Amino acid sequence: MSGNGAAEIVEKALREGRRTLSEHESKQVLARYGIPVTRERLVERRQDVPKAAGEIGYPLVMKGCSAGIAHKTERGLIHVDLRNAGEAVEAYDAILAGMNGEPGGVLVQEMVRGRRELVMGMTRDPQFGPCVMFGLGGIFTEILHDVCFRRAPLERGDALSMMGEIRGRGILDAARGMEAADRDRLADMLVRVGRIGLDLDAVAEIDLNPVILAGKNPVVVDALVILDVPRRKL
Amino acid sequence: MTNKVKDKAGRVPAADPFGTADFERIFHPRRIVVAGVSSEGFSYGGALLKSLQAMGFEGEILPVNPRGGTFSGLPVFPSVEEIPGSVDFAVIAVAAKAVPAVLEVCRLKGAAGAEIMSSGFSETGTPEGKALENEIREIAARGIRVIGPNCFGIYCPRSGLTYLPNPDLPRESGPVAFLSQSGGMASDFANAGKWMGLRFSKTVSYGNGADLREAELLRYFREDGETGVIALYIEGVGDGDAFFRELRAAARKKPVVVLKGGLSEAGGRSVASHTASMGGSGRIWRSILRQAGAVQVEDMTEMAEACLAFSLLPKRAVRGISVTGGGGALGIAACDAAESMGIAVPPLGDGVRKEVLALLPRSGASAANPIDVANPYTPPETLKRILGIAAREDGIDLQIMVFLLHHFKHIALTEGKPIAEVVPCAAFADSMADVVRETGKPVCIVLPNTKRGIEDLDIVALHARARQAFLERGLPVFDEIRNALRAVGHMNRYYGGKEGNP
Structure with missing residues (x-):
């Protein structure tokens, strides 16, 4: 401790x-x-998404991650049950667009069932x-x-x-x-x-x-x- | 609190935060100064002095007023300095501005403590009031322990010390200690306890708590051999950390019943998380009290009833009860209340049930548990036999006997006698005391009274006499079944929790 x-x-x-x-x-x-806590990687570049996703393992969750962000759900910054690299990259793009240029990255996270x-x-x-x-x-x-x-x-x-x-x-x-x-x-x-x-x-x-x-x-x-x-x- | 240096375990080092106090001389003083008596009109000092005399305080009372003369048959000293010899304790009821000087002289006269009834200190919120209270604290730190200011002082049955407007509190001691931030609550509780059957060891109304207050008093009462249960009324505490530690330590040794005033949620705190928004003071307080192992009550009646149960009933949890009385609805109400408290009302076994049934009228009665005697005039001897038989059930740890005394009004009218003459109060009380002695299982008495109006004052008086008869034999009395079970529920949480099976 x-x-x-x-x-x-x-x-x-x-x-x-x-x-x-x-x-x-x-x-x-x-x-x-x-x-x-959940196993997760913070990803700041689009090209790092597949590798991080592979390390965590599918299915996974991706979330916008910034100190300034509250109410992630309401802002559509949480994508769940992503099952392959294609879906993960797509989610990355959508989250980044939703963050409106706020500093931070995207969390690639195990999906806890x-x-x-x-x-x-x-x-x-x-x-x-x-x-x-x-x-x-x-x-x-x-x-x-x-x-x-x-x-x-x-x-x-x-x-x-x-x-x-x-x-x-x-x-x-x-x-x-x-x-x-x-x-x-x-x-x-x-x-x-x-x-x-x-x-x-x-x-x-x-x-x-x-x-x-x-x-x-x-x-x-x-x-x-x-x-x-x-x-x-x- | 959070600024103090912490040890490795994250706790503030356990240096003793409290001073020393000669509590024996504070609670049982032999020479007591009363500063602030006035022979012209009402004075708090004068009222307290007369209350001490009415209580039969055996020590020497030394009234003080600059004008001298006599008061209530006693010579008045113009100043504390002029009192010959040393003193044990002082009651100070002079104007706030004059308090520090009087307190200092009492200290020099060797007083172990003083109760300051005067107001005009920190409770006013003014800089002058706060400064005066600081002066009191400084004097206290030099060796006189202060109760108050802005308080009603001490009520101690053994010595005859009493609260401000209370010349007629019992002199009989008992196991209940009471600490109260509020003087009004202190006085109310002592008076309610008087007729409800509570007897006190020592009680303190500490008001602003400039010096002695809840944490240190909890420690004292934890170790006080005369005290078996501690009751506490608080609105706020001086030092949350010390309070928590002392409360927890005291509750591990004896039951501590806490009535917390001001539990409504304080709004408008600036917080950012859900946790903080839900951690308002009321919720935190309840959690802290539970964590410390205190018994939490919601009002003064519940506090008194819990203290009564802790005072008079065996120190253990109750698994199951029997309920005996008249009327099916009362029995059902008893079962409902018991279930909500997690107390069983086990059906009587066949053998026991048949024996009980043989003592009951043929129609309308039931010996299942609740036992419906179907006759409010069932003789004391029969009730004694019924409870004696029911006590043989293993699952029954405590018996509740409901008396519906108002039914005797009918007999009184028929016979043309006062109701007090037709109700065998003493015989009822004797029979129940016999049950306890012969079975080793406690009995709680319930005396519901639906006739309390002005035309039924004889019945109201009857209930007061009946209550006294039971209490004199050590049997706790409650107004309603639900109240009795609520008190037993508190015992179960306390003793059950200690044994690790909540």
Whole structure:
């Protein structure tokens, strides 16, 4: 859980005057803390697409990747289930056109298969410091608000108890042919998200959404790290 | 908090943030200064002094007013300096501007602590108020522990110290400690506890909390042998980190029941992520309290009922219950409430059921569990036998007995007697106490009263007397089945959680 190199990624972004990390940078920070993220390559030249796609393996997902881009779905910057080099290059062209010249690149990413989407995150409470969130992810995060928090540092028991606290806790059990989620792995991820909050003061907020259960294994599919947004006391 | 140097584990180093306090002399003072008594009209100091006398405070009360004279039969000292010898504790109710000087003299006189009832400090939000409170803090740091300012002080049954307008709180001690940011809540809770059957070890209204406040008091009550359950009313905390650590440590040792005021979401925070937008103060607070292992309640009644259950019932989780009373609807309501709390109402086994049925009227009764006795006048001895038999069921850890006492009005009218004479309160209470003693399984009493109007004051009074009869025998009493089960649910979460099976 060393986080080696994570601080450098954050510092570089701050030096560039940025308030967010791109999805790719965000995942690099997570990966340095041992949190499982999608396998992916950032591609900045059209001719590199086939090679990157081959390394990741089909089918794959491609996304516009820039620190300035939010709402990728709404802007048509996510292309899924690409099955060959031709489709990948076509997607590259479409994404680049949609980015309107914003700096950044295109992420070539493994397509994680799983019907269950979770959310994890970190926010700073004025009174209690970094607090870790866990709950239902994807579109349900905003619709159901079925989430709970724990103050960092999380003990293992704290993280496990979060999984029993949300109303939708049954989603973690074995059901309809799906395996029970790996709760130990989920707990481990939550502990590590809290660790990032304790280690990196410049990280103001983190969203990991969705965290998809691929079988029983959780993988962070999209990530957003917000840096040092000025906060006022409540 | 986040600026402090962290250790490798990311925690602020565990240097003890608290000073030392001689709590024994603060809660049980032998010589107490009351600064700010006035013989002309109402004064807070004067009101408190008279309350101390009414409570039968055994120590020496030393009133202070520059004009001297006498007050309520006691000689008044013109200043604290002129009091001979040393003092243990001080009640300060002088104008805010005069408080620091009085506090300093109390310190020099050897007082271990002082409660400052005066307002006009940080709660005003003015620079003058804040500066005055800082002065208090500086004096406190030199060796006198301060409760307040802007508070109602201490109520301690054993010594007779009492809150500001409360001359008539019980002197009987019990296991409940209470810490309250709000003086009004402190007073309300003490008064509600008085008739609901709570007995207190020590209670503190700490107001602005310039010096002593929630975290340090939690640590004290965690170790206090007289305290078995801690109740806490807070709106905000001084140091979130210290509060969390002390709350968690206290909750690992004894139940801590927390009523948090101000849980509505604060709007308008500038945040960029979904996580932060959902992490408003209310949601974070609830999560933090749960993480610390505290028992969360939504209002004062629920807090009192939880404290009553923790005070009087065995310290363990309850798997299943029996419910005995009259009326099918009540029984169904009991089952619904129990299920929502995760408490079983197991059917009685055949043998037990037949034995119970033999004691019941032939028609209208049911011995399934809930047990419907179908007769509100069932004699105490019969109820005792029914509960004694039902207790043999393995899955029943606790029994609930519902008395519908208002039905006795009919008998009172028929016999032309006051209702108090036709209800065998003491015999009912004795029979239930016998059940507990003979079966080793606790009994909760429920006394619903649908007749509370002005024409039924005799029934209201009857319920108060009945409640007292049960409480005197150590049996907790609740107004409704749902309230009893909610309190048991809190016990289950606390003791169940500790055993690792939520």
